[in-house]
Amino acid sequence: MIAPKSNGQPNLATDFCGIKSPNPFWLASAPPTNSGYQIRRAFDAGWGGAVWKTLNHDPIVNVSSRYAAVDYDGRKIIGLNNIELITDRTLDVNLKEIAEVKRDYPDHALIVSLMVESKRETWHDIVKQTQDTGADGIELNFGCPHGMSERGMGAAVGQVPEYCCMIVEWVKEAAQIPVIVKLTPNITDIRLAGRAAKKGGADAVSLINTINSVMGIDLDTLAPKPAVRGKGSHGGYCGPAVKPIALNMVSQIATDPEINLPISGIGGIQAWQDAVEFMLLGSTSVQVCTAVMHYGFRIVEHLISGMTNWMAEKGFQSTTDFIGKSSPLLTNWSDLDLSYKVVAQIEPEKCINCGLCYIACEDGCHQSINIESVTEKEFLKRTPSAKDRVFTSGNNQYTHGAGDGYVNIFTINQDTCVGCNMCSLVCPVQGCIDMKEIDTGKPSMTWRQYQALLAEGKIDPIQPPEHV
Amino acid sequence: MPTRNSKPTLKQLKQNFADVHPPLTPDEAITESSRCLFCYDAPCTRACPTHIDIPSFIRKIMHKDNVGSAGTILDSNIFGGSCARVCPTEVLCEGACVDNTMLNAPVQIGKLQRFACDTAHDQSFNFYQPGPDTGQHVAIIGAGPAGLTCAHELRKKGHRATVHEARSVAGGLNTLGIAAYKITTEFALTEVDRILHLGIDLKLKSRIDGAKLAKLLDSHDAVCLAVGLGNTAPLNIPGEDHKDVMESLEFLFQTHTKPLNKCRIGKHVVVIGGGNTAIDAANAAIRLGAESVTIAYRRDKQSMPAFDHEYEFALASNVDFLFNAKPKRFMTKAGKVTGLRCTRTRLQGKGRNAKLVSVPNSDHTIPADFIVKALGQEPLLDLLKSVPKLKINRKNRIVVDQTTGATSVKNLFAAGDCQADTMEEVVNAVQRGKITAAGIHAMLTEGSPGR
Ligand SMILES: Cc1cc2nc3c(=O)[nH]c(=O)nc-3n(C[C@H](O)[C@H](O)[C@H](O)COP(=O)(O)OP(=O)(O)OC[C@H]3O[C@@H](n4cnc5c(N)ncnc54)[C@H](O)[C@@H]3O)c2cc1C
Ligand SMILES: Cc1cc2nc3c(=O)[nH]c(=O)nc-3n(C[C@H](O)[C@H](O)[C@H](O)COP(=O)(O)O)c2cc1C
Ligand code: SF4
Ligand code: SF4
Ligand code: SF4
Numbered sequence: 001m002i003a004p005k006s007n008g009q010p011n012l013a014t015d016f017c018g019i020k021s022p023n024p025f026w027l028a029s030a031p032p033t034n035s036g037y038q039i040r041r042a043f044d045a046g047w048g049g050a051v052w053k054t055l056n057h058d059p060i061v062n063v064s065s066r067y068a069a070v071d072y073d074g075r076k077i078i079g080l081n082n083i084e085l086i087t088d089r090t091l092d093v094n095l096k097e098i099a100e101v102k103r104d105y106p107d108h109a110l111i112v113s114l115m116v117e118s119k120r121e122t123w124h125d126i127v128k129q130t131q132d133t134g135a136d137g138i139e140l141n142f143g144c145p146h147g148m149s150e151r152g153m154g155a156a157v158g159q160v161p162e163y164c165c166m167i168v169e170w171v172k173e174a175a176q177i178p179v180i181v182k183l184t185p186n187i188t189d190i191r192l193a194g195r196a197a198k199k200g201g202a203d204a205v206s207l208i209n210t211i212n213s214v215m216g217i218d219l220d221t222l223a224p225k226p227a228v229r230g231k232g233s234h235g236g237y238c239g240p241a242v243k244p245i246a247l248n249m250v251s252q253i254a255t256d257p258e259i260n261l262p263i264s265g266i267g268g269i270q271a272w273q274d275a276v277e278f279m280l281l282g283s284t285s286v287q288v289c290t291a292v293m294h295y296g297f298r299i300v301e302h303l304i305s306g307m308t309n310w311m312a313e314k315g316f317q318s319t320t321d322f323i324g325k326s327s328p329l330l331t332n333w334s335d336l337d338l339s340y341k342v343v344a345q346i347e348p349e350k351c352i353n354c355g356l357c358y359i360a361c362e363d364g365c366h367q368s369i370n371i372e373s374v375t376e377k378e379f380l381k382r383t384p385s386a387k388d389r390v391f392t393s394g395n396n397q398y399t400h401g402a403g404d405g406y407v408n409i410f411t412i413n414q415d416t417c418v419g420c421n422m423c424s425l426v427c428p429v430q431g432c433i434d435m436k437e438i439d440t441g442k443p444s445m446t447w448r449q450y451q452a453l454l455a456e457g458k459i460d461p462i463q464p465p466e467h468v
Numbered sequence: 469m470p471t472r473n474s475k476p477t478l479k480q481l482k483q484n485f486a487d488v489h490p491p492l493t494p495d496e497a498i499t500e501s502s503r504c505l506f507c508y509d510a511p512c513t514r515a516c517p518t519h520i521d522i523p524s525f526i527r528k529i530m531h532k533d534n535v536g537s538a539g540t541i542l543d544s545n546i547f548g549g550s551c552a553r554v555c556p557t558e559v560l561c562e563g564a565c566v567d568n569t570m571l572n573a574p575v576q577i578g579k580l581q582r583f584a585c586d587t588a589h590d591q592s593f594n595f596y597q598p599g600p601d602t603g604q605h606v607a608i609i610g611a612g613p614a615g616l617t618c619a620h621e622l623r624k625k626g627h628r629a630t631v632h633e634a635r636s637v638a639g640g641l642n643t644l645g646i647a648a649y650k651i652t653t654e655f656a657l658t659e660v661d662r663i664l665h666l667g668i669d670l671k672l673k674s675r676i677d678g679a680k681l682a683k684l685l686d687s688h689d690a691v692c693l694a695v696g697l698g699n700t701a702p703l704n705i706p707g708e709d710h711k712d713v714m715e716s717l718e719f720l721f722q723t724h725t726k727p728l729n730k731c732r733i734g735k736h737v738v739v740i741g742g743g744n745t746a747i748d749a750a751n752a753a754i755r756l757g758a759e760s761v762t763i764a765y766r767r768d769k770q771s772m773p774a775f776d777h778e779y780e781f782a783l784a785s786n787v788d789f790l791f792n793a794k795p796k797r798f799m800t801k802a803g804k805v806t807g808l809r810c811t812r813t814r815l816q817g818k819g820r821n822a823k824l825v826s827v828p829n830s831d832h833t834i835p836a837d838f839i840v841k842a843l844g845q846e847p848l849l850d851l852l853k854s855v856p857k858l859k860i861n862r863k864n865r866i867v868v869d870q871t872t873g874a875t876s877v878k879n880l881f882a883a884g885d886c887q888a889d890t891m892e893e894v895v896n897a898v899q900r901g902k903i904t905a906a907g908i909h910a911m912l913t914e915g916s917p918g919r
Contacts (some may be wrong), residue, residue, distance in 0.1 A: 074530060356505060400568035403564040
């Protein structure tokens with residue numbers, strides 16, 4: 001914990017390979033950046049930058065319908081998928097609007113996403129036309145996983161490092177403004193694509209684009225979702241559900257010694273915490289699409305406010321104070337300390353007796369939670385704070401959480417608890433299950449060290465715990 | 469709040485009796501269902517007298533399996549749609565819900581249950597088939613929730629079930645007694661129909677007395693008494709037999725059996741009692757267009773047996789309460805009721821055993837032109853007394869083996885409000901019906917609990 005500093009408001013101003021923006025929050029190249037009208041609204045709402053919806057010489061033709069979502073137990077859109085293509089407006093109209101927006105918003109970052117067929121002259125032409133607008137940078141869309149890839153563009157380029165490198169070289173021949181390569185996650189090792197971008201001369205990378213996906217099947221019509229006259233196609237997956245995948249890829253790129261490029265982090269960002277996490281793992285700016293498609297531009301206010309307050313609390317003056325700060329803590333499994341041990345501990349005064357921890361541990365983990373059914377009276381005696389849960393009605397007394405005369409009380413068997421976290425993850429009450437470090441009395445030892453000691457015959461093999 | 473004026477139209481009266489808990493829309497149901505934590509050995513399920521697997525039926529709603537959800541409910545409680553409407557959920561499932569602790573608001577279990585049952589109902593699913601015929605025949609006396617549940621359970625096991633009902637409609641108090649703004653007569657009857665659909669033989673207008681009961685015991689393999697309770701107790705004070713002094717069940721029945729503008733009511737109504745029936749009668753009186761309604765209760769507020777939520781509801785409906793008022797006589801003048809004469813009381817001592825003493829010289833009259841008596845329901849003592857060797861307790865309830873429903877008489881069982889040690893609610897009647905059916909089935913198949 002860093003002590004809060006009192007001098008001055010944290011400053012969110014961002015410098016991304018020479019591209020300046022008032023804050024690190026950019027709109028990703030997607031429907032929210034389709035037109036000048038939208039981007040003006042976004043900048044007015046507070047977005048620091050925007051990546052214009054991907055351009056091509058000729059507008060594409062889209063299908064309808066185009067999107068499908070994963071809802072989870074009553075919560076809408078934890079994941080979104082689309083089979084939309086790049087811009088459906090003409091190049092002239094887009095370029096004219098880009099120039100006007102840049103003229104009217106000189107301090108905001110305006111980057112233009114591009115994707116054309118793999119011909120050197122074609123790339124040279126569109127890059128030149130784009131930079132004539134005054135745009136701050138170019139983003140190469142090597143990521144779109146559907147439609148465009150069938151035509152040899154998008155992910156078809158991003159998945160083959162040699163193509164990726166070659167096209168970046170062509171672009172760099174014509175470009176005078178920074179070139180960002182947007183990476184596809186639909187690849188076995190994203191570092192290969194990142195290295196190719198670096199080799200081709202990219203100034204930065206952005207990631208991730210959408211993940212290849214089939215969203216589901218409509219159980220009435222048996223057609224895939226989204227459906228186009230009863231048929232569907234695989235599409236690109238994004239939204240809150242993809243964040244962990246994106247974070248892993250961002251950190252892989254950020255820590256690869258061969259790449260070493262500024263990163264614009266993308267994928268599932270919807271709250272300020274998400275943005276901070278991307279930055280702690282090495283992103284200089286972040287880009288958002290789904291959350292804006294869901295709630296509109298207005299969410300940027302929450303992103304700015306949350307990040308600013310967190311920075312003030314942590315004593316960070318500028319974003320560069322914390323960018324990449326968590327990267328060194330993300331290591332390999334073999335470097336984790338085998339002697340470290342935590343066990344779960346339930347705070348009885350907070351427990352609401354729902355039993356979720358018990359059944360999770362009993363059926364899914366390590367059978368380390370005891371269940372004890374006690375009478376209401378006994379429960380109230382043991383748990384003084386539970387008096388708040390007693391109420392009367394008519395001539396009788398009742399207790400919330402009791403039924404059939406008893407209350408279930410849960411305790412951890414700390415001798416067998418393996419410290420997996422599961423119970424604390426399912427517990428609905430904040431701070432009710434604490435994972436507490438216990439002293440194993442053993443010196444710190446990683447798996448790597450353990451293997452070495454074993455090989456040298458200096459240690460006996462670690463035995464499995466007795467109860468398993 | 470109900471509309472009140474001197475001459476409400478039938479339409480206004482119907483509005484007054486509209487659902488107090490309107491149904492959830494599909495969207496509301498999905499949203500509400502997602503609030504359930506899916507507790508293990510869930511307190512709500514334990515607090516439900518029929519032990520409906522509540523988290524399971526809620527999760528099925530969330531996953532859009534309404535038919536499966538209704539199945540889960542009806543497996544435990546064949547009156548699931550009625551209970552969803554009439555249960556005092558505040559002190560049962562919803563009172564136990566753990567969300568009360570964290571969020572100060574329980575999952576709306578009753579409304580979700582109604583949603584599931586109604587949706588499945590609309591798709592008219594037959595959830596149950598009779599079991600293969602066992603050749604055994606059981607007579608059930610009383611077509612209330614207890615009797616019908618018992619019959620339904622026995623039919624599922626393949627026994628023949630004949631239900632004798634004294635009235636011309638089935639469903640007992642669930643159809644006729646419960647506040648009409650909680651459950652409509654039509655819905656109660658629809659649910660009864662679905663239960664009967666299993667092939668239950670219902671004989672309406674078939675009142676059973678001691679002699680007939682003896683015959684039924686002879687001609688059937690078992691008999692179940694599920695006759696409920698009778699009308700509420702008389703006060704035995706002067707003026708009681710006036711036509712504008714009405715017994716509460718008769719008063720409430722009319723809201724189910726007559727057009728609302730034909731129901732008997734006055735302008736200024738006093739209801740005597742402090743239980744849930746008194747509250748129901750007062751709420752009904754207000755909704756029937758009475759200008760003022762006062763509940764007169766002889767003890768203090770703390771002693772009132774009515775549920776707190778029912779009390780609050782009556783207050784919100786503009787019912788006045790007068791505590792520590794003990795009725796002494798019904799005042800009449802020129803053949804008309806003019807008021808209720810009461811004596812002030814106070815409690816000596818604490819708790820339920822506190823002694824009620826009259827305050828000297830404290831008589832006063834509450835003006836009224838119509839009075840409803842709503843003391844507790846009395847047992848059907850004549851019938852019970854006419855059964856030789858039938859053991860009844862001090863409160864004149866039938867003594868049964870709590871695990872089988874068997875009475876002191878061979879092959880005679882009992883279930884519901886008429887039995888000892890139960891709570892007078894539909895959901896408890898259903899549970900008692902289930903327990904007794906299981907007891908009868910065990911006797912018929914293994915010869916166990918009969919004596
Ligand atoms: C005014 C009032 C409001 C209520 N409100 C609620 C409420 O909101 N929620 C709730 O859960 N519970 C409520 N209750 C209680 C609930 O209605 C009863 O607990 C439940 O109906 C009992 O079921 P039962 O089958 O035991 O008896 P009953 O429902 O009383 O049924 C008994 C049946 O037996 C018949 N019968 C009686 N004698 C004979 C005979 N000799 N021969 C043939 N048939 C006979 C009767 O006609 C009746 O149909 C209320 C009760 C009252 C009085
Ligand atoms: C409907 C839709 C269209 C998209 N179109 C483009 C595009 O034209 N160019 C591009 O580089 N990325 C495109 N994307 C990908 C987004 O820019 C972004 O990389 C991805 O959605 C992940 O971010 P998110 O989780 O915040 O949505 C599109 C995404 C969506 C949902
Ligand atoms: S940490 Fe894991 S093993 Fe320990 S009690 Fe919780 S769920 Fe069980
Ligand atoms: S999950 Fe949490 S609240 Fe629920 S029983 Fe376990 S410790 Fe208590
Ligand atoms: S107690 Fe509440 S949260 Fe838990 S299962 Fe029941 S309804 Fe759901």
